[in-house]
Amino acid sequence: MRRLVYYELIKTFLKKRTYIGFLVVLVVVPLFVIAMKIEGGRFLQMTTRSLQQDFLFVGNLFNGWFVAFYMMNSLWIHIPFLISFVAGDQLAGEATAGTYRLILIRPVSRARIFLSKYYTTGIYTVSFVGFLGVLSVGLALSLLGHGDMIILSRGILILSADDVAWRFLVGYALAAWAMLTIASLAFFFSSFVENAIGPIIATIGVNVVFLMVTVIPAELFQTIRPYLYTTYMDLWQRVFDDPVPWGRIGTSAAILGGYSLGFALIAWSIFRRKDILS
């Protein structure tokens, strides 16, 4: 199995499309951090204007931690889109290229080929989220320095400087876990089509619709919200709550894991019976 995964990684990482996501992050993150360095102070002032009548902000709250946390919001839509580029291509790409005919006539079971592709998708997803984390946190800290971290998403919370780094580490680990669900969804779509564009569009479509249902405060959506994976995708944000709701994070992680496994199992049931006609 290790050898199969090794060659799947070679196939994936020697393909140009694999680097689209890395390239986008490599361009957008420095641009964002530089823009924040130039005008970011004003941005924080604008965001906290209503609070300044009641609170006195002391010290450097506009720092690398604040900007790095802000960039994590790309994990809702932008990063899933970039992940689906590769995950959606894993199976459908073989059909498009006609290379199923090359690999599925070998004395190796479809189960092993499927697993090696799924592992590779996971490795890509984790490495991509890791790359985003290292680049955004590293660059933000080196250009904007560090200090106490202000979080404005649910009221106002200030975390002391020595209590932040581990939260980013765990936050990105949980983000990678959440992104595996997105990757599994794209992988599932990839199993029953013969063109990689379909899985990308389908994944993004499902993700956007589910996110809308999750965030729009309508009574109508209350009943279906617990069944959508997007309801549990905020687990990486929860690490920045104080105190950290570990129980809720654990439940969300387990549910997302269940979704990933479910998508993978459905993909497998399609792949194992698939007639290769391409």
Place this chain on the structure above:
Amino acid sequence: MTGDVILQTRDLGKQFKKRWAVRHLNLEVHRGDVFGFLGPNGAGKSTTIRMLLTLIKPSEGDVTLFGRSIERQREEALRAIGGIVEKPDFYLYLSAFKNLEIVGALSGGVKRTRIEEVLELVGLSQRASDSVKTYSHGMKQRLGIAQALLSDPELVILDEPTSGLDPQGMKEIRELIRHLAHDQKKTVMLSSHLLNEVEMVANRMAIINKGELITQGDVGDLLDKGEKYVIVRGRPATKLRATLKKQKCVKKVVSRGEECEVTMSFDDIPTLAEALVTSGIEVQALIPRRSLEDYFLSITENESKL
């Protein structure tokens, strides 16, 4: 000389929605055969080969390779087989060598020297490190044969290996098939829609049309079976008919305008030609024909009219 049966299909069939692409197919390939699998386009050849190589699941029947059912012992059965299905496709952004490494890994691992050996055999050693996207169709076809031979299989299944090649390329592939069969002692199953191609390389063959087996057996026996006749075209037509009827070697003459269908042995064609010329007939053509060839031409012609 052919040996025991190494590939057998029993009542093999594949249904797509309501249409049967292949039905009740019983094939036998013997060890040492160059087996021609002949049929017009859309006859079910590729569907059959896809079933043999487990790309598609049969709707009915069974395939046995080296005595093992591909349904129950798939991996063991496929271990001694290499193949190309339709046009050879590869990871275009990778080199030929890397493509073969991947195929090798899926075949249980092959040594670097074996990859070099098969690339040498198909004449691609010099281009081994170039990405496949720079290859011509003929080179891809040869690389397809290289990947089929990589694990040194006993049985090589080639689906239309000369398709899309120029005459020189077709000749090279035919020579390679002969080399595989005679020098490397491989059993080769070769699908084609060209009777003469099969006739040139195969010792046994099967003909399939509309998904059903028409006939199967030794190429020589099948081609000799049935009536042989010669189409003779010449002028003047009346003199042609009269002269033909006088010849001892001619068994039967059927006249069709300026053309006559003459039942006779092919060995006597030179004698007949000489007699016609001596009689002052302007001979335009002498075409030896066999009933099997006629049959095959009729099904392929019908196909091309559709």
